[in-house]
Amino acid sequence: MPDEIINAPVQKKLFPLCLATKDLNHPASIKTYISIGGYEALKKILTDKISPSDLLEEIKLSGLRGRGGAGFPTGLKWSFMPKNAKGEKYLVCNSDEGEPGTFKDRDIIRYNPHQIIEGMIIGAYIMDATVGFNYIHGEIWNEYLSFGEALNQARQAGLLGKNILNSDFSFELHAVHGYGAYICGEETALIESIEGKKGQPRFKPPFPATYGIYGKPTCVNNTETFASIPWIIRHGGQAFNDLGVANSGGTKIFSVSGHISNPGNYEIQMGMPFSELLDLAGGVWKGHKLKAVIPGGPSTALVPAHTIMQATMDYDGLSKIGSSLGAGSMIVMDETTCMVNTLKRLSYFFYEESCGQCTPCREGTGWVYRIVKRIVDGQGRLDDLNLLKDVSQKISGRTICALGDAAAVPVLSFIKHFEVEFEYFIRHGKSMIESLND
Amino acid sequence: MSKLPKKITKKIDNELLKYPKNQKKSAVMAALQFVQAEHGWLSNKDLSDVADYLEIPEIAVMEVATFYNMYDLKPTGKYKISVCTNISCMLRGVDSLVNHIKQRLKIDFNELTKDEKFCLKESECMGNCDAAPMMVINNEKMYEKISPEKFDVIIKELK
Amino acid sequence: MIKLKIDGKSIEVQSKKTIIEVADEVGIDIPRFCYHKKLTVAANCRMCLVQVKNIGKPLPACATQVMDGMEVSTKTKFTKEAQQSVMEFLLINHPLDCPICDQGGECELQDTAVAYGASESRYAEEKRVVVNKNIGPLISTDLTRCIQCTRCVRFLKEIGGVQELGLVGRGEHAEISAYVDKSVESELSGNIIDLCPVGALTSKPFRYKARTWELVRRPTISIHDSLGSNLEMHIKDDRVMRTLPKENDAINECWISDRDRFSYEGFYHNDRLLEPMIKKNKKWLKVDWEEALLFIAKNINRSIAHEGQDSVAFLHSPQSSIEESYLIHKIADKIGTQNVDYRITQKNFDFSGTWLGCEISEIETLDQVIILGSNMRFDQPLLTHRFRKMVHQGGKLIFINALEHDLLIPLEKKIICKSQEYRTQLIQMLRAVYEIEPKKIINQDILAFIKKQKLNADTLQWMKQFVKGKNKKAIFLGQNALEANDASDLVFLANCLAESVSGLFGSLSNYPNGVGLDLIAHKQELKSTKDMMAKKISSLITLNIEPKYDIRANINLTDLIQKINFKVAITPYSGDAFDDFDCLLPMAIYTESSGSYINIARKLQSIKAITSPKGQSRPAWKILRVLGNYLDLDDFDYDSSEQVLCKVIHPKKRLAYPPLAAKKFNNKEKPLKKDGRNEIHPILPEQSDMIVRRAISLHSKKNKPLINIRQEVL
Ligand SMILES: Cc1cc2nc3c(=O)[nH]c(=O)nc-3n(C[C@H](O)[C@H](O)[C@H](O)COP(=O)(O)O)c2cc1C
């Protein structure tokens, strides 16, 4: 294990790789980052003139999968970028982080911005990109500003712009921001947004690699994905892969929120048992019992306590129990949680955030929300549950982007695991949980 | 001559440097943000001025301004209070906080207090769930782990 | 070549096609709302979902490209189920009140719902209501019916050239809107009525006037500009109720301009002349045809007797059909006068053969184009669209004009100069060619002239690319250039320039039947209106001209007409323009008559009468024939317009069009007159002829009418 790991007892199990500087003084400054070996990977690449294809092999070897939610192998994605295309090529860091319960990219930007920058420069070097953007969630304004400062530091240090570190490699990087639209996390919506339009996803294919920003080849990756790159280059792809388990190389930041004692970001090696992660975060709050967990954010399926307790926190571990890793946004719910009310809030979210261009998502999310709301308002009907399932299934798989699919996930998983609660609400016009507390 | 004040056009010009010369439209999000930060909200005139400055159709600016939640097309008073009510905040009791705020300020969501000082907005996840429940004032200043008592203190300081 | 199967049918296609394109070609029906073959693909309605073998999700046929070995099924249970569910989603927020909707009977949603919808709605929640917007005098909105397919938004942006509508707001709250209180100003705006698959955008003038099943559909063409757009007029009780485009890819594709769409209102304006009128003792009297014709014959014969045959003159409109023009020429000929012309806005007559120089669709394939002196968006809206398409596909357009006329096309270079400077501009371009590649200028006279000119650095700069590029080039002279005093020089120089860069040379004349009329005039070698002015004319017969407004630009001709003693107008309308005339003969408008027209790309189109003439009015060719009889001229016995046409055009012989060229070039150095009149005279689309001047709805508030026409309808 590298030295940067802190030795506090409970944190032994943490592996701060993307969040390497978090507990140091002035974590975000370029000095601090350099003090832990930052920008060394980049320097080595440029001085030794390591070929992009060799670097790409390391990335592939690392087993790094996209941390934005879909888990697509990063090395493979990077290999799709056309090699000899003329003109500009764009690289985009997706810090739009709008999935409820996710706040990991915020911390990477806040504490370790230079690792993102270095990761992007290396990515640009590998893919021959000329210009990069970091698209930052509009709601975290301070981080947007501080990332701009980090960029200035890097520029002054000759790490960005023309002839980086006096090599013949040039790359310009800018911070841009969203302004309140979850859908802009979807990569093609994000591209539209950078072009100054509404964030409406594009139909794929063509994929961004061939038709991205201004129609130019573009590669979009999550913040955590880029932040993992320098470590991989420094320590080798295999070392990164070895940190995790099969099919899930490296570390992962889990944003733990909800009914938990110590909400926060926990960067751990992939494959850690759920129960250990729960302990790391101090366990369920107020000594309550665990009821269910959404392991990766609302677009991943809800899992009841007894099932999640058996799971490990990695791609396969969570898909085995019928859910997925998503963006690692672990939302913990204790026994006092009313599932009907919670689903109402989540379906409201998807209804509010649907961009509105495709029919099933635009119409379906509103329909679903209104049914759940009607149930909560005490006007539910028994066949509403079948209707909810049916409508959700008819949104899923028929839309331009995955928001439609995502919107169906909570409906189907909540009803699947807690049908009794829904039926109770419909029959009695009130929540089973609240009734229990009465 | 642009109808926007120099202070703002200067910022927009800086923003334009990030994009190719023939892609002025790309700066529309930032331009709207600059104008809103100055005026508190975006009037039709503001939208027209931005369209004019970036040489794009007004309706294209309108599309952007109505798509993104954080642009306000109506006055929001001196302080716009955005409270996240999404799942993590909800699990940690934002609903009772919201009730408290509504009673305290005597307004509902999307309303202005009589003295036009405060406006309350419901917001989706702000990516700050470890600090739930939380709120943002005027799109920039974030307040974390808010209880009704803490809210009252904050409000007092804003008076 | 790609081989694929659709519904079991084996098909071979070129690459780069989508499933829906292929299905359309082989006649397999896939339902769709957002897709339109002339617009970009949005793939947002999801109605066209189909099954593709080995793919778990249904795919949108409009956006999915065919691939070798693909097996597509459009009728399986899987597809049906996907399409039905989309249909259900579309209907949950859509009003189910088809009987009161203006689109009822021709609604794509209604038709598709019958085929794919369920009979009962499972949606029990509140329906969305959207407030309507006023987007101008032509298009009515009923936005609660909108299904957000964005065809209208895409049309205005892509075909119209500027985004005027948007989908404002997000998700379920998204609604179609113009900016704040703006109305849609595009001269092509009416097409969004056709594009809207539901009743959200309908024709304001047509609204609630008739149901689709009550209408008889008749083909015709437009004579408001030089394209000859193909139209389908919808008729109820012998009255045109609305006009729609009739698809013709070579001319108007599937679009028409607003002028073509709404001009039918003018057919029924109160100004329609319903009976022959003669003026006696300064008072207008209604008379019968016999009396009117005798009155004319008497006066014309008196003119001839007292002042010679040359004292009689004829002016006919550039809108005249070939038959009308032939007969008017024949009357003049038989009387023995050469005073006949249709070029009523031209001042220079030393050139002929104006035409586009290529097919209309060929414009899209050009790479570099120079247009000189054209208010094209007013003159020929759909021709402008072809140039727009050319530029969207990477072509470069250089635009030189006397008026700041926004073409809504990104220009490579724009030069605004006075109309008297057009000639200098062309000389400088030729001088630049000489500088860049001296050998390219073939005409020796011009070469000698050009050598003497001073080189303009700026022109040299931008001409470099134009000369050097190894691609398809063209130079076009617009109507404004053709109306210049030195038009023949412009034609001559532009011709040399085109020759020197091996490009096309054409004109964007806006005379609706200019090519056809030129053909007849060319054969006859007649005099021009300029020659008429030198003469003493004492009798004039005009055909389909409202002098005051149609000849506005030509001050000298206007003066001439005023001085003429005896004046007859064969005209569909009365009005103040005829105050000083002596006799008015009511002619049928073009849709009430048969006739033939040749468009700017030399395409001959003959149309039939689709409604009967109003009142006592008669087709002009019949009036002229009878007038010939009354004037005792021989050989005026035609039974049909076809017989007349045969005199001009033999069905089997190729037409001998005169080439677009000038007879001479004035190579004298012409010092620019500093105080010279800059001839701009743009004619707004709704002012271009008698009919459209009376089509009330076209006269939106924004474009104030240049002249006051009473706002009344028959
Ligand atoms: C509705 C929706 C929202 C998304 N939001 C985010 C996001 O906030 N951040 C992110 O990195 N990826 C998000 N994604 C995934 C991106 O589309 C994309 O896959 C990702 O940025 C690629 O980066 P990665 O390969 O590094 O994960 C979202 C996808 C969808 C469908």
Ligand code: SF4
């Ligand atoms: S699925 Fe929803 S969010 Fe995604 S493109 Fe379609 S309407 Fe927009």
Ligand code: FES
């Ligand atoms: S026609 Fe294909 S999605 Fe609308």
